[in-house]
Amino acid sequence: MIELDLGAPLDIHRARVxxxxxxxxxxxxxxxxVVAFDKATDTLCNQLGVGWEYTRDKIGMTxxxxxxxxxxxxxxxxxxxRITTQILDHDAKRLHYIHMMYHADQGFLAATNELxxxxxxxxxxxxxxxxxWAMARxxxxxxxxxxxxRPPQAGRLIGIKKK
Amino acid sequence: MLVTLPYEMPDLVTRAPLDIHCSTVxxxxxxxxxxxxxxxxVAAxxxxxxxFMRNMGLGRNYVDNKLGMTxxxxxxxxxxxxxxxxxxxxxxxxxxxxxxxxxxxxxxxxHGEQGYLAATNEVxxxxxxxxxxxxxxWPMQAAERLEAIWDExxxxxxxxxxxxxxxxxxx
Numbered sequence: 001m002i003e004l005d006l007g008a009p010l011d012i013h014r015a016r017v018x019x020x021x022x023x024x025x026x027x028x029x030x031x032x033x034v035v036a037f038d039k040a041t042d043t044l045c046n047q048l049g050v051g052w053e054y055t056r057d058k059i060g061m062t063x064x065x066x067x068x069x070x071x072x073x074x075x076x077x078x079x080x081x082r083i084t085t086q087i088l089d090h091d092a093k094r095l096h097y098i099h100m101m102y103h104a105d106q107g108f109l110a111a112t113n114e115l116x117x118x119x120x121x122x123x124x125x126x127x128x129x130x131x132x133w134a135m136a137r138x139x140x141x142x143x144x145x146x147x148x149x150r151p152p153q154a155g156r157l158i159g160i161k162k163k
Numbered sequence: 164m165l166v167t168l169p170y171e172m173p174d175l176v177t178r179a180p181l182d183i184h185c186s187t188v189x190x191x192x193x194x195x196x197x198x199x200x201x202x203x204x205v206a207a208x209x210x211x212x213x214x215f216m217r218n219m220g221l222g223r224n225y226v227d228n229k230l231g232m233t234x235x236x237x238x239x240x241x242x243x244x245x246x247x248x249x250x251x252x253x254x255x256x257x258x259x260x261x262x263x264x265x266x267x268x269x270x271x272x273x274h275g276e277q278g279y280l281a282a283t284n285e286v287x288x289x290x291x292x293x294x295x296x297x298x299x300x301w302p303m304q305a306a307e308r309l310e311a312i313w314d315e316x317x318x319x320x321x322x323x324x325x326x327x328x329x330x331x332x333x334x
């Protein structure tokens with residue numbers, strides 16, 4: 001397993017807006033923000049030892065149960081992205097966290113993605129407790145991330161606010 | 164504000180919920196877990212939002228004529244059941260609320276043959292002026308269609324999955 005990054009928030013994921021991620025409005029399409037965020041989830045899972053090898057070796061998988069995205073600003077083809085990850089909560093088999101996507105050069109917040117992730121047993125394809133190695137790392141990160149302020153985008157309710 | 168739109172309007176469907184959109188899970192939407200990847204549920208739902216916008220008169224023509232666009236501000240997805248490659252999808256769309264420049268939609272995705280609920284998506288879509296790329300009221304013709312849709316949709320019960328706040332719900 002790779003060495004656990006103890007940054008809070010986790011700040012190691014970088015990407016670039018690919019041409020095929022843009023739509024007829026000339027910006028990254030709503031679905032591809034989630035593609036970009038899902039790759040940041042892969043980076044997180046890799047930190048926890050439940051990444052690609054976890055599935056390749058037929059041990060387990062991680063499934064997203066729920067996702068909430070705020071689209072804060074447009075990004076265009078070729079724009080560099082920096083995605084940070086903050087753990088908000090966890091239990092025996094789930095992980096609640098939020099990604100923040102920034103334009104890596106200009107610094108503005110482009111989008112946020114709050115997620116609920118569940119550990120899945122490979123054979124039964126049903127939920128199962130995190131393996132010990134992952135839980136040990138989750139608890140380490142939770143202790144570090146607990147000191148961070150809760151982002152205002154976490155726990156949002158969708159609606160049209162009447163003035 | 165734009166009054167009329169300079170292209171032919173599709174027939175207005177006021178049936179509630181709207182049930183005109185169907186599609187298929189493409190092979191490139193499937194990930195290493197052997198099912199449709201989370202992001203492509205959002206892409207599939209975005210096409211259902213597109214069907215709602217077309218029904219309002221704001222489809223591809225609206226962009227191609229450089230009049231306006233519609234941007235998603237926020238989206239919330241519940242992943243209820245897996246979908247495999249080439250599975251048929253059927254969508255329903257309920258208008259939950261609207262104002263001068265936004266709509267609040269609730270989509271449900273069903274397996275087209277087996278009938279089960281695969282996912283839900285609650286979304287806010289805003290009208291955007293093409294030139295300024297800033298929010299602006301719906302064109303009048305589209306606003307009239309929206310009110311006719313709302314007259315039918317406002318009678319539907321609110322879906323149980325609408326207005327969710329994410330959390331572990333510890334007991």
